[in-house]
Amino acid sequence: MLWNIDLTLVDVAIVTRDAYAEAFRVVTGRPLVKLVPPLGRPDSEIVFETLAVNGIQAEDAHLPKFLSALALAFADRRGRLAKEGRMMPGAKAALKAVSRLDGVVQTVLTGTIKSNAVHKLKAFGLDKHVDFELGGYGEEVYPKATLLQVAQGRAKQRLGTPFTAANTVVIGDSTRDVQAAKIGGAAMIGVASGRSMAGELREAGADVVLPDLSNASEVVAAVAGLTSPVDRRPGQADLSSWR
Template identity: 45%
Template sequence: MTDSPTPRLVLWDIDRTLLSVGPVSRELYERAFAAVTGRRLTAVADMAGRTELAITTETLRLNGVAVTPHLLTRFYAALGRAAEELRPRMAEVGRALPGARAAVDALDRLGVAQTVVTGNIRELAVAKLAAFDLDARLDLDTGGYGDHSGDRAELVRWAVARTGDRHGTVVAPSTVVVVGDTPHDVRGAHDAGARAVGVATGRSDRAALLAAGADGVLDDLGDTAAFTALLSAVAAAPSHG
């Protein structure tokens, strides 16, 4: 990893930060729910900024299904199968967000380690990223995924520790920047001692991301130079607390 003033590690949120799969998000749950329960899905929990553990648990309860560890395991497996089946549809109706691929490529050229901190389970994350050719520069083996914990700060800590193990070093949280589109991403980063850059490409606008404490905010990733400059400025700023 690099000793440059850029972050040592960038942790990407996926949905509405790097890409959007539109209606496929609900379709994945419809398929998994039918496969596991034999019933039609009638309600889905709010997904914005939340982990798969939280979304799945609430969705099952909203549909009158008792939640058990065994059922969650089966549901995650069904989600994984649905993700692979629906990957062509993701590419058809979804899109990589403006500047996403250029931003990932730019950090790779700078030698910055990159992975994901996402509410998705790994199988969903891999399918979504691969649908838009966004997976090649990201070390998905070290990511924090949404079936690991309902707490995004725990996912950040998990990804930081695994990245350190991968590179045979200790990664200080203050050298890590989380990039995401919701206040949940910002709070998860700060609760784990990392920095947070918000992108207003989801349902949260600039004001909401700044109010949540984001260290910097962009309208989108369309200006690669502005993005990398903001990351450097955030990484060089004094640590919180």
């Protein structure tokens, strides 16, 4: 199971913007005037668009420099996350409840770079049930649907089991998350807690739509209903040991 982070599990937009402003200043020597809205896009895409709308001609070296500066700026501000951000309703209980399902491995599919994703979840105590090594992150220059397939490949390599739409679930708050799941090969649970309304998530093709994560039993039922047990071959990993 792959969780989107921003506006699905947490909302730390104020700290994120400040970190972007600092990274922009470090890389360009100029103040940030306009930060493009994330809209479910990866940091790698946001960086190039933000440079463009602020009149900076993007070069190949800009992306690694910006992402490195962004990681440092965000780490410097990690103490503000819990104070100035918020955990989305029901997030902690939902993660814990899903972890009790047999054979479930939880990770993230996020536009955020990996180090910042870890900081975001740790700040609210949401990292306990998440295997960050199997996720897809914003420093990888791929569309989110491709990031999903990258994460599935990592899980297959680690656990020895193919992951398809029959045993992979994405949960997120935007129509972009839905599109990524449908293109990448996963079932989709839409949560109307962020960028998109329930009707928009349904229209985009979400298999299940929840108003938020406040009812953990509904989240568990949705995950269980969208997945089928995986028959292990000899030598394959027992997924229940990775809950």
